[in-house]
Amino acid sequence: MSKRFLVVLDRETARAPTGLTAWNAELSHRAHSPDEDAKVDASCRHHLERAYSASRPNTRKLELLGHGNGFAFEASPFCSYASDECGVHILFAGEVGAWPGVNAVEAAHDAFMRGAPPPEANDAAWLLDFYRSFFTAPGAVEDDADQRALESLAQVEGTFAFVIWDAVHHRVFAARDAAGAQPLYWGATAEGQLLLGSHLDDLEECDPTATLFPAGTMFASERHIVAFSPGDRGWVLSDDDYPGRLFSFIHEPDGRRWRGVKAIPRLTPQGLLCGAVYRVASAQQLPAAADPAAEKEDGRPQRLDAANVHVL
Numbered sequence: 001m002s003k004r005f006l007v008v009l010d011r012e013t014a015r016a017p018t019g020l021t022a023w024n025a026e027l028s029h030r031a032h033s034p035d036e037d038a039k040v041d042a043s044c045r046h047h048l049e050r051a052y053s054a055s056r057p058n059t060r061k062l063e064l065l066g067h068g069n070g071f072a073f074e075a076s077p078f079c080s081y082a083s084d085e086c087g088v089h090i091l092f093a094g095e096v097g098a099w100p101g102v103n104a105v106e107a108a109h110d111a112f113m114r115g116a117p118p119p120e121a122n123d124a125a126w127l128l129d130f131y132r133s134f135f136t137a138p139g140a141v142e143d144d145a146d147q148r149a150l151e152s153l154a155q156v157e158g159t160f161a162f163v164i165w166d167a168v169h170h171r172v173f174a175a176r177d178a179a180g181a182q183p184l185y186w187g188a189t190a191e192g193q194l195l196l197g198s199h200l201d202d203l204e205e206c207d208p209t210a211t212l213f214p215a216g217t218m219f220a221s222e223r224h225i226v227a228f229s230p231g232d233r234g235w236v237l238s239d240d241d242y243p244g245r246l247f248s249f250i251h252e253p254d255g256r257r258w259r260g261v262k263a264i265p266r267l268t269p270q271g272l273l274c275g276a277v278y279r280v281a282s283a284q285q286l287p288a289a290a291d292p293a294a295e296k297e298d299g300r301p302q303r304l305d306a307a308n309v310h311v312l
Helices: 034-054 104-114 123-136 142-153 200-206
Strands: 005-009 060-066 069-074 079-083 088-099 157-166 171-176 185-188 194-197 217-222 224-228 236-240 245-248 261-267 273-280
Touching: 005 034, 005 088, 005 157, 034 060, 034 069, 034 200, 069 079, 069 088, 079 123, 088 123, 123 142, 123 157, 142 171, 142 217, 142 245, 185 200, 194 200, 245 261
Parallel strands: none
Antiparallel strands: 005 069, 005 194, 060 069, 079 088, 088 157, 157 171, 171 217, 185 194, 217 245, 224 236, 261 273
């Protein structure tokens, strides 16, 4: 039985992909003030309390991270949390035997035989190491973080569902293993909050948008800070918001491109768009030959964004 967890991300932290949000979601910017911060923190805690109350008392944990963001989870070897001084927070569920270039099981066994502490405390800590490497590896470019994440996820051996919130870089990643062995649901509230959790009943207030997170995909949401000069009023900092994007980390049979992601719209009984169900396209639905136009000049797969998600 999977361990219970729930992640709440405020609408100023992550934007759901096109199609997932409720038809009446409030997506406009919110003014920053002590009163508003208190409201969003109270709303976050309200959502997390549902999962926290349903968790085992001796293992349940609650991480309230401020600005309407937080994690609730049952701590165990199969559900762990890690963070660092740079503002990166990770919740990981599942069991990974090998990360790219590292056999975690062998590394832990070798440390045990030497009487040394394990190289990392849990899978969340391993994932934190890999996330850092996206920006510290030789030649790493921040804009290529999505691509490096996909390449790494395609090599992971095990089952997983995770959420990464990087408070400094205003970036959120979430993913689920290709086999769909680890449960993960997501949905958006009418206020624009994004919820991801292991149990559908914890997302009751996301109804009717709550649905399964598609297996074999990674969600990425990022806010961009833009400086501009509006005439004689000096320089102004502004946020540019874009819908989050879904990327597949499952290769096509030719191994040269990632498979596409399809969005199937969902309607209320009144005929109003209320969300979407996403899934990775099957090999039979894709052209057998590689499309050179879908690749970058350096031969790497093209990123999937809102412009080329196929809506049925």
